[in-house]
Amino acid sequence: MASEVQEAPRRALTIFLMGSGGDGVITAGELLARAAAHDGLGCHLTKSFGPQIRGGESAVWLQVSADEVRSPAVSADVVMALSWESFPRFAGQLDLSPGTLVLVDEADSKAPDQIEDREGNPLTAVRVPIRRLAEEETGSQLGRNLVALGFLSALLGLPAETIPQAIAKRLKKRGGTVVANNVRAFERGQALAGESLYVALGAKLARGDKRPRIFMSGNDAVTLGALYSGVEFFAGYPITPASEILSSLAAELPGIGGTVIQAEDEIAAMTMVIGASFGGKKAMTATSGPGLSLKTEAIGLAAHAEIPCVIVNVQRGGPSTGMPTMTEQADIQLAVYGAHGDVPRVVIAATDTRGCYEATVKAFYLAERYQTPVIVLTDQLIGHRLEALPADSFEPHESFSKVNRRTVPEDNPTEPYKRYRLGRNPISPMSHPGIEGCAYRTSGIVHQENGCPTSDAGIHHVMNEKRQRKMDMLLKEMGGFQVVGPDEAEFGIISWGSTSGAALDAAARLTARGRRTSVCIVELLHPLPAEGIAAYAAKRRHLAVAELSYSAQFARLLRSEGVPLLDALLIHRGGGHPLLASEIERRLEEQFQ
DSSP: OHHHHOSSOBSEEEEEEEEETTSOHHHHHHHHHHHHHHTTOEEEEEEEEOSOSSSSEEEEEEEEESSOOOSOOOEEEEEEESOGGGHHHHHTTOEEEEEEEEEEETTOTTSOSEEEOTTSOEEEEEEEOHHHHHHHHHSSGGGHHHHHHHHHHHHHTOOTTHHHHHHHHHHGGGOHHHHHHHHHHHHHHHHHHHHHHHHHHTOOBOOOOOOOEEEEEHHHHHHHHHHHTTOOEEEEOOOTTTHHHHHHHHHHGGGGTOEEEEOSSHHHHHHHHHHHHHTTOOEEEEEOHHHHHHHHHHHHHHHHHTOOEEEEEEEOBOSTTOBTTSOOOOOHHHHHHOSSSOOOOEEEEOOSHHHHHHHHHHHHHHHHHHTSEEEEEEEHHHHHOEEEEEGGGSOOOHHHHOOOTTOOOOSOTTSOOOTTOOSSOSSOOOOOTTOTTOOOOOOSSOBOTTSOBOOOHHHHHHHHHHHHHHHHHHHHHOOOEEEESOTTOSEEEEEETTHHHHHHHHHHHHHHTTOOEEEEEEOEEESOOHHHHHHHHHTOSEEEEEESOTTOHHHHHHHHTTOOOTTOEEEEOOSSSOOOHHHHHHHHHHHOO
């Protein structure tokens, strides 16, 4: 019967599950995604929740596909509302089509019988007894998420045994009775789906390859990259959406001889990292926008004293406290320019979960090699979303990990050690406490070659020049951007960070319709590879810059570094919701018909 409805398996399906805070929506989404990944499906789980400790609303977008998933989608195949009160909060982000299956709890008096799709056509809301089944099996409506989980897993055609094992593992501390009740609630949800809905939806999906997959978030990938790079010290202060990096390193690093400290504030965390690095340890911290603001003075100290350190900034909506649980790309100005005086630093951007690993490994390499602070910019969308990636996505990077920046020259052991030696090579030899004959002074005051303080304007100038020359060297070593798409593309999109996935999807759709489009993804934001980006822009007939920043900070950066954007279309808006492929696609077509 299924083959009569649908001759070929679907390639992708998007499920939207929402509810009130405490409904367990996030837990259900994660379990469903992990099961889909285990069954050979590519997964992309985007979370949305309010900043409240409890209450408010929460939702997950789960995209499952036999192909790679690069950006969030709003076109929903299935919408399930555990609490209809949450729907208005997310309605503007949903694209309901005539084929969308809308499921509501039959006990929810606020759920309507009909809603409208994007064209104004009525959609019937299918009422299902989610609360009743949860109460029958668990004695509480709190089990609704497990009934929903069973229902949705049946629609996806997932193996029946996978998720109950995960439920048992998650709830084992609460006892066998609780586990058994919740597993039964899940099974009732599976049975509830029924063959008729399954066939009507046509939700049987083509499976991808069965290669081993790693299911992780961007914050998890940052942790993996740091451990691979040999991090020995981490200091941080809890801040959304970066806190998972602190907690995961606290669980892993002490077991391999490292140290993790939860500092009393962001300033203390940054100065601890500087002290640990001065003492000979690979050191890092992680924060979000407000915390990066507090760390700014200490980052200037690290740059001035030429002390390696890695700072991961998981961006969120700002300014001030802003929207802690929502995404944005508006910390470029702070990361690149936030300082008093001339402070060279490196700023690199991650584009997705795999990119968080790559950027972190690269950050440690650059920090150690060039003896400078390196800021890694991710954001809430990348940090919190979960992806199922092939295990070989995280290959070793031998060239990026084997850097010994603490080797002291032995060509003339009788010559006094000069930590900030001037010469043709601006990377001067760095020692650490305990190396005989290589002690030196360092501080935030302008210093001479041996580290002794001075107020000599000439020395100040040459030391500024020394530090800047390292940035010039780095720019020659690193490419800093990549171009994806046809060589002779008519349209060109310049993007960075998490918006790059949406730009790639938009470019693929435009190219499929005969409008050849390529994407220039900028990974090195400072020092910016402006010459190469400008050459890319010059070859495009139509050019756009896509970013999630109300004031178009990325476009400003490009212009300030000499990238010509006179006729470029700037696609930008404030954060809260990710910039979507459909937005980029629509704006390009409207502008360049």
